[in-house]
Amino acid sequence: xxxxxxxxxxxxxxxxxxxxxxxxxxxxxxxxxxxxxxxxxxxxxxxxxxxxxxxxxxxxxxxxxxxxxxxxxxxxxxxxxxxxxxxxxxxxxxxxxxxxxxxxxxxxxxxxxxxxxxxxxxxxxxxxxxxxxxxxxxxxxxxxxxxxxxxxxxxxxxxxxxxxxxxxxxxxxxxxxxxxxxxxxxxxxxxxxxxxxxxxxxxxxxxxxxxxxxxxxxxxxxxxxxxxxxxxxxxxxxxxxxxxxxxxxxxxxxxxxxxxxxxxxxxxxxxxxxxxxxxxxx
Numbered sequence: 573x574x575x576x577x578x579x580x581x582x583x584x585x586x587x588x589x590x591x592x593x594x595x596x597x598x599x600x601x602x603x604x605x606x607x608x609x610x611x612x613x614x615x616x617x618x619x620x621x622x623x624x625x626x627x628x629x630x631x632x633x634x635x636x637x638x639x640x641x642x643x644x645x646x647x648x649x650x651x652x653x654x655x656x657x658x659x660x661x662x663x664x665x666x667x668x669x670x671x672x673x674x675x676x677x678x679x680x681x682x683x684x685x686x687x688x689x690x691x692x693x694x695x696x697x698x699x700x701x702x703x704x705x706x707x708x709x710x711x712x713x714x715x716x717x718x719x720x721x722x723x724x725x726x727x728x729x730x731x732x733x734x735x736x737x738x739x740x741x742x743x744x745x746x747x748x749x750x751x752x753x754x755x756x757x758x759x760x761x762x763x764x765x766x767x768x769x770x771x772x773x774x775x776x777x778x779x780x781x782x783x784x785x786x787x788x789x790x791x792x793x794x795x796x797x798x799x800x801x802x803x804x805x806x807x808x809x810x811x812x813x814x815x816x817x818x819x820x821x822x823x824x825x826x827x828x829x830x831x832x833x834x835x836x837x838x839x840x841x842x843x844x845x846x847x848x849x850x851x852x853x854x
Contacts, residue, residue: 573623573715581708582628585670597665608658608848609668611675613648615842617683620644620719621675624712625655628671633663645682645719656848668845677709678716679841685720685834691815694822697829700725702810704832713835725830733763737787746772750779764808773800786826787811794824 611625619642629636636659642648657664688699700723705713714724726732735749743749746765753763764783765776776784777800784801786794788811801807809821810830821829 574711575623575627577711578623579627579631581712582624582631582670584708585674586628586631586667589670590666594662594666597662601661601665603660603662605661606659607661607664608656609664609845610656610848611654611672612844612846613650613652613654613842614844616649617647617679617841618686618720619646619648619654620678620682620716621671624671624674624678625657628674629657629659629663629667632667633660635659636663645721648679654843672843672845674712676840676843677838678712678719679843680838681713681716681835682720683841684838685717685722688815688818688831688834689721691818692822692829693819697822697824697826698723699834700808700828700830701834702830702832703728704836706835717834720834722834723828725828733757733761734766734785735764735781736766737768740766746775746781747779750776750781754780767797770797770800773797777801777805782806783808785810785830791820791824794821794826798825 622640622644625640626638629638636657638655638657640655642652642654648654685699692699699721701714701717702725710727714727717724726734733753735746735753739749740746743752746767750763750765757763762782763780764785765779765781766785766787767773767776768787768789773784783806785808786797789797789809794809798807806828807826808828808830809824809826813821813829813831814833818829
């Protein structure tokens, strides 16, 4: 995870939430009051958010002390202490919601990804994400996928060519779209083509696609299509795949299964923040 970018994101989130001041905290407490809080698991799952906790509070006050008791990607259980943070109550109270929101969501994504990996139970096929992420949170959400045992698809429109059905329609054919891209793009840029029919698979192969994605195809269809793809071309399945039918794709032979629901339909993991002690004014 890019820590510089993370801190920039956290700064924006704190500005959004705190604004000019935390009027409740400012009115109740003196800025000389210290205390300690604990992040407590209220559900079983996969933890994700070490750097959120470490960097979040220290942006508000570098003197705050944080101790993260678990590592990203580790399993956690109900009642487990995940991290403790001690320092000025002013800063603890102002930072807890932003930090907790992110940790809950990232842990939820990691937990769902891990469930998908376990459900697929394949030694060959890998689970990966898509660009269906929350605007502004893509780096964090894709990191959470990795913590759950998944892999990342492209991060944006800038780091890989993916020729989809609308590109093909506008270009006139798969061959025309791929030929144009390969004429203009550098040799480091891979080209993925989305296909739906046997004819499109053959056309994508003959055009020199590096990756072929079977879009909204059944396991039976994929098993037939993949016979047309020579070794050296990466294959991917996507569309219409949920936890409920994921295991059906385990023996199709595809290299990757991309799942949009990992980052757009997850449930935040239940984690709370509780006060451990309050030293009073110092």
